[in-house]
Amino acid sequence: MMTGGGPADVTLTIPIATYKIAFLLGLNYPLASAYAVAVLPIFVVLIYLTVRRLG
């Protein structure tokens, strides 16, 4: 949020890229969703481990 991914994308992260693609650069929802889904496996593993530990 502080840098908006700039300057010249050097601080760009996946959440900011997803936001920019979906809401700032032509409302490209499919591409933004693809970004989100691309990192989903990492989160699924982390969430699974968290849920197993806390659940």
Add this chain to the structure above:
Amino acid sequence: MGMKKPRRLLFIVVASVLLLFWVFFPVYWVLKTSFAPEEEVWNMGLPRNPTLRNFRDIFSVRQGSMVEVSGAMLSISPTIMTPLRNTLLVATVAVFLTMVVSSIAAFNLSRFSYRGKRVVSSYVLFAYVFPPFILMVPITVVMRRLGLYDSLWGLTLAHLAYTIPFATYMLRGYFLGIPQELEEAAQVDGCSRFQSFVRITLPLSAPGLVTVAIFSFVLSWGDVVFATVLLNTQEQYTLPIHIGFFLWGGEIVDPGRLAATALIAGLVPAFLYIAIQRFVQMGLVAGAVKG
């Protein structure tokens, strides 16, 4: 051995001081900047001539007012009143709905036995720990379809996606710590199951309910992600989005007003927390050891 102890102590002291500095410097900066006159906003020290001008301005500046930044005139935000009201409204409704839904859900998970309960119970947390950015697009699409895009109701519903699982998880732990025999005794005396829940379990869970309410309020109050993607007009903006008015192209447009706005945004949950801190601590401890 004698040397090791003072070294360890020194390390702990230095680490603690650094940690305190890390945590409290932003708070200090916001505090001192909010009371600083325009010519002193970038000074690191306390303002020599403290003023309430920034607070007066954020409550009185009208929409369309202009401020000069690096030679350019920029339109700045309306008063803080509308975003403050919106944030308060969204957070309050979100807390109310969260309490109603999650207390019933938690009661279900802590008292009834049925097939698949363990899975449901474990994966209530799943929704809470799910990163919000993955849900940005689907929630926006759903809200657009429902006609709730750019409305405070839409934002409130989006917040429930996070507050309800978290609240259910915490309350479930709390309810498990309350003896079921108390409800059974109430049922022997003529209460229905629901009445025993409302008259026995809920009053006994007051510290847990307060804790959950505070956490849900803070979650909703500070949300930036959903407010950014779901709100589109100034009349609907909440405080975290309103603060963005003072940041333009990576630069702070008006540090004094930014700090005053941030201070007010931070004070509300802080006061709330301080006022009922005793309940929060009781609720957290109870939830931690049961279930």
